[in-house]
Amino acid sequence: MLDGTRVLRSDWTVDEVEALLRLPLLDLVGQANAIHRAHHDPEDIQKASLLSIKTGGCPEDCAYCPQSAHHREVDLTKEKLMNPAHVLSLAKRAKAAGAERFCMGAAWRQVRDGQEFDNVLEMVSGVRDLGMEACVTLGMLQPHQAQQLADAGLTAYNHNLDTSPEFYAEIIGTRTYQDRLETLSHCRDAGIDLCCGGIIGMGESTHDRASMLQVLAGFDPHPESVPINALIPIEGTPLAHRQKVGIFDLVRMVATARIIMPKTRVRLSAGRSDFSAAEQVLCFLAGANSIFYGDVLLTAPNAGTGQDHDMFELIGALTRD
Template sequence: MTDILERARQQVLRDGIGLELPDLIAVLRLDDDRIGDLLQLAHEVRMAHCGPEVEVEGIISLKTGGCPEDCHFCSQSGQFTSPVRAVWLDIDQLVKAAQETAATGATEFCIVAAVRGPDERLMAQVRDGVKAIQEAVEINVACSLGMLTPEQVAELRAIGVHRYNHNLEAARSYFPKVVTTHSWQERWDTCQMVRDSGMELCCGGLVGMGESLEQRAELASELAALDPHEVPLNFLNPRPGTPFGDQPLMSSQDALRTIAAFRLAMPRTILRYAGGRELTLGDLGTREGLLGGVNAVIVGNYLTTLGRKPDADLDLLAELRMPIKELAKTL
C-alpha cells in the first residue's frame, strides 16, 4: 500500500485534490518522527495552491458574555460560573479598535457578539458600527453574530460585510457532547446561507475538546465539504467554570499533525491560526505551524483570552519572509 505522505504528495500537492476521511485519519496517526516530513509537505501544498502571503486579522467583541447557549468550551455562556460579565462596546470603541487593527497591517477586522443570533438591537448596532468603520478606516469588516435568518444574511451583505464567521465547532458526531442548546445542522444551515449570499464564509472549529482522532478528521472532512473561504483553527484553552475547564491541553505534536491534516484536506483554503495556539504550541510550535500549512493569523487578543503581542507575530512573519497580504488583494 502506498505510504500516506506519498499519496498526499501526488493527490494534494500535484493534483490539488484534498484528502478524504480515511487518509486524514492516517495523517493524524503518523508517528512523531514523521511530523517534520508531514509539515514540510503541508507547507509545499500551501505555497503551491495559496502562495506565500499571510492574511492578518484582528477581532473585537461587540457584546461579551451573557450568551444563552451552553457551548461547553466557552466562558461567555450565561449558564456557567466562568467569570465573564455581559458587556457592550460603543461605536467609538469599535472604530478605535478597527484603526488599531489596520495599523498592524491587517486587512480584516471582525466584530463578534456572544449571542445565539442577533436581535434588532444588535443588528442596529452592527449596522451603525460597520458604517462608522468604513468611513474612518480602510479595512474589510467581518462579523460573527451567531445563527442568522435569511433576511439578516441579506442585510449584512447589503451593508458591506465582507466575510461572516460561523464555526461548525466540532464534528457532527461529537457536537452533542459540546453543545446541547442548538444543533450542528443549525450551524451548517447558517453557513450555507452565507455562502449562497455571496459573502465570504469563515468557518472552522476547535480541537482538543476530548474528541477522538477520527472525529478530528471528521471535522476537517466536513469543513472541506462546506468549502469555506477561510478556516480558523482553534485549540482548546480550558476556561475555569466551563464544562471543559478541566480538559488537559492538547499536545503540541497532535496540534501540528492537526494543522497539517487540515491543510491536506483543504489545499486552497485560508487556514488561520486562532485561539489557544499560545498555550498549545508556544513560540516554537507557532513557527512550525506557519511552516506547516497555516497562512493567516489573528493578531492581538481574542474574545476573553490573551493572545501574543501583534509585534511578535509580525516580527515572526518578517523573519520567515512571509509577506502580509495587502488589502487590495483581499477585495
C-alpha cells in the same frame, strides 16, 4: 507524495482524512508544505484583529465558552453591545497596527432584527470604509439577515462547527449541528465568505477531528478561512480540567486542513499564545497562513502584537502592513 497542483476535491471520506492525520509527522508536513507553496505565497500571513463587541450572557451552553450564561462560576464581566463609533475607533487602531481584517463577535444565540443589528450593520460598513476586510460572528442567522450583512459589505461570517457531528452533543446542547450548517448555507447564498473551523482538545478522538475536517472539506467551494483553535481551559467552564493541546496535535490539524483544502486560509487561532515562536513557525511550514492578531481573542489571552512583530521579523514573513 501528493500532487500539490491536483484538482480540488469536496468528496474526501473521513477514513481518508484520518489516514492523513495519522501519517508520520515529517511526511505529513512535507506534503502539506508542497501543496501550500503550489497555491499560496508561503511568506504571506494574514493578520486578523478580533474584538468582542458584546460580551457575556449568551444563552448557549457551549462547554468551552466563558461567555455562556450557563457557566455561573466564570469570572467575566458582562458588557452591552458597543457603540459603533467606539468600535470603528478600535478598528482604526488595529489597521494602524497592521491588521487587514477586523473581526467582531457578539455573544448572541441568534441575530434579532432591530436597533442592535442595525448598529452591527453600521460597524460593518464603517470597517469596509476603512479599507479593511470585515468579519462578524453573531450566532445563527436568517436568510434576510445574511443578505443585509452582505449589502453592508461584510467580507466573511464566522460560524465554527466546533467539532465532529458525532461528538457535538458532548459539547453543546442548545443548538444542533444542522442549525450551524443552515446559517453557513444562508451566508453562502448571500455571497458572503465562510470563516469556519473548530476546536481541538475538548476530549474528542482523532476520528472526531478527521470527521470535522471532512465536513469542512465537503463544502463546495471550501470555506475561504478555516480557524484551527486549541482549547483554552477556562476556570468555571465544564472543560476547565482539560489538558492543553500539544504542538504536534495542532501541526497535524493544520497540515491536514492544508492538504484537503488547498486554497483556504488556515488560521492559527485560540491557544496560539501557549506556543513559542519556533512552534508557531512549524505550523506555518505545515500550511497555516493567517493568525488572529492582538492581545485578546474575545475574552481569552492571545500572543501580544510585540511578540508577533518580533516573530515575523525573524522569519521575514510578509504581513501586508
